[in-house]
Amino acid sequence: MKLRSAIYLASAALALAALTLAGSLPSDAADKIDPVADAKAFQKFFTDKFPKVKFEDFVNGPYSMNEDLHRQWQEKEQFPPYEFSLEMGKEMFSKPFKNGKSYEDCFPNKGIGIRQNYPYFDEKEGKVITLELALNRCREANGEPPYSYVKDEMAALTAYMAFTSRGKPMDIKIPNDPRALAAYENGKEYFYTRRGQLNFSCATCHVQSPGERIRAEILAPALGIVNAMPIYRSEWSGMGTTSRRFTTCNSQIRGVPLSPQDDEYRNVEYYLSYVSNGLPISGPGARP
Amino acid sequence: MASTIRVRATSSGETTEVQALIQHPMDSGFVKDAKGEIIPPHFIQQLTFEYEGKNVFTADWGGGVSKDPYVKFAFKGGKKGDELKISWVDNKGATDTTTAKIQ
Numbered sequence A: 001m002k003l004r005s006a007i008y009l010a011s012a013a014l015a016l017a018a019l020t021l022a023g024s025l026p027s028d029a030a031d032k033i034d035p036v037a038d039a040k041a042f043q044k045f046f047t048d049k050f051p052k053v054k055f056e057d058f059v060n061g062p063y064s065m066n067e068d069l070h071r072q073w074q075e076k077e078q079f080p081p082y083e084f085s086l087e088m089g090k091e092m093f094s095k096p097f098k099n100g101k102s103y104e105d106c107f108p109n110k111g112i113g114i115r116q117n118y119p120y121f122d123e124k125e126g127k128v129i130t131l132e133l134a135l136n137r138c139r140e141a142n143g144e145p146p147y148s149y150v151k152d153e154m155a156a157l158t159a160y161m162a163f164t165s166r167g168k169p170m171d172i173k174i175p176n177d178p179r180a181l182a183a184y185e186n187g188k189e190y191f192y193t194r195r196g197q198l199n200f201s202c203a204t205c206h207v208q209s210p211g212e213r214i215r216a217e218i219l220a221p222a223l224g225i226v227n228a229m230p231i232y233r234s235e236w237s238g239m240g241t242t243s244r245r246f247t248t249c250n251s252q253i254r255g256v257p258l259s260p261q262d263d264e265y266r267n268v269e270y271y272l273s274y275v276s277n278g279l280p281i282s283g284p285g286a287r288p
Numbered sequence B: 001m002a003s004t005i006r007v008r009a010t011s012s013g014e015t016t017e018v019q020a021l022i023q024h025p026m027d028s029g030f031v032k033d034a035k036g037e038i039i040p041p042h043f044i045q046q047l048t049f050e051y052e053g054k055n056v057f058t059a060d061w062g063g064g065v066s067k068d069p070y071v072k073f074a075f076k077g078g079k080k081g082d083e084l085k086i087s088w089v090d091n092k093g094a095t096d097t098t099t100a101k102i103q
Helices: A002-024 A036-051 A057-065 A067-077 A084-094 A132-142 A152-163 A178-192 A202-206 A244-250 A265-277
Strands: A121-123 A127-129 A231-233 A238-242 A286-287 B005-011 B015-022 B044-051 B054-060 B070-076 B081-092 B095-101
Touching: A036 A178, A036 A265, A057 A067, A057 A286, A067 A286, A084 A152, A121 A178, A127 A178, A127 A265, A132 A152, A152 A238, A152 A244, A178 A202, A178 A265, A238 A244, A244 A265, B005 B081, B005 B095, B015 B044, B015 B081, B044 B070, B054 B070
Parallel strands: A231 A286
Antiparallel strands: A121 A127, A231 A238, B005 B015, B015 B070, B044 B054, B044 B081, B081 B095
C-alpha cells in the first residue's frame, strides 16, 4: 500500500515537472490554430486506419465498418425508416406561417440544397449558427413558437433540408476572424476533453475506437459523422437531431449534458463539420 | 395526411414478394409517460393483404409488436400490374386502407 502511494506521488511529481517544463518552453507552431492542417491530419488518420473503406463511405458510420451491418443496412434502405419523417418535413417546409411567409424566405436558394454550408460563422454576431438554430430563429422572426431541438418537427425539417442536399460535399468555411478560430478551437477542445463519470471524451469512442463494439453497437468514425444527421436510430425508434446525438452521448458517458444548441455544442458541430469537409451529405441517415 | 401504409410488391413470375411499412404508435398499454401515467393501449389488431378478392396474408397483432411495424412476406401467384389491397384496423376502431400495384 505504502509503496503504491509512493509511486503515485513520484509520478505526480514527475508529471508536474513535465508540465512546468512544457509551460516554460517558447510557444512554437504547434500552438497555432491551423484548421486546414487539422482537417488534413484528421482525414488522413481515418483513411490510414481504415484503408479498405472508401472515402465517401465514412459518412455511413457503423455501416462502413462492418460488412454484415452494411448488407442489412442496404436492405433497410429499400424501405428507409426515416421516410415518414422526411415526408412530414417536406410538407412543413413549404407550408406558410400565420403571417404568410414560410421557411423558404429565411434561407438562401429557398432552403434547397444548402445543408452542406451549415454550421457557418456569423461575423456580425460572432457566433456559430447551426441549421437547427437558424430554423428556430426563422420561426421566431415570423411570430411562431420555436420547436424542441431534439426530435420530431426539428428532425423532420432538417431531414428534408439534408435530403435536398444529398451528395453535395460538406463545405464549411472558417472566415479570417479571430473569433471564428476561437470557436473552432473551443469545439475541438470540447471534442478531445474527457468528462463524465466514465472519463470519456467524444474522441475516446469516435476517434480511438471506431469499428469496435460497444455492447451490441458498432462505433462510428467521427469523420463524416455529422454528414448523416438527422438520423433515425432503431435504439430511439425515432428520429434525432445533432443536438440529440450530443446530449445522449454526454449522458451515456455519465456526464451532464449541456442544453441543446449551447455555445460549446455549436462549436463542436462547427469543428466536426469542418474536419469532414469534402465528404458528401448523406442525411437523413439510419443507424442501429 | 398521407397514407400510413407504404408498400412495395415485386413479382418474380412464380411468387410475389411484398414489403410493407406501417406508421402506427403501437402502444402496448404497459408503458408510462414522463408524468408517470399509463399510456393507454393503442395497437393494430388486424392487418390484411388482399389479392383478387382473396386474403393472401393476415396478421393478428397485439401490443407486443413494435412501433411503425415492418412486414415482409411472399405469396404464390400475383401478376405485374395487378392490384394488392392492404388494410389495418386498430383497437380503437381506426382503419386505413391503400392499394399498391405489383411491379
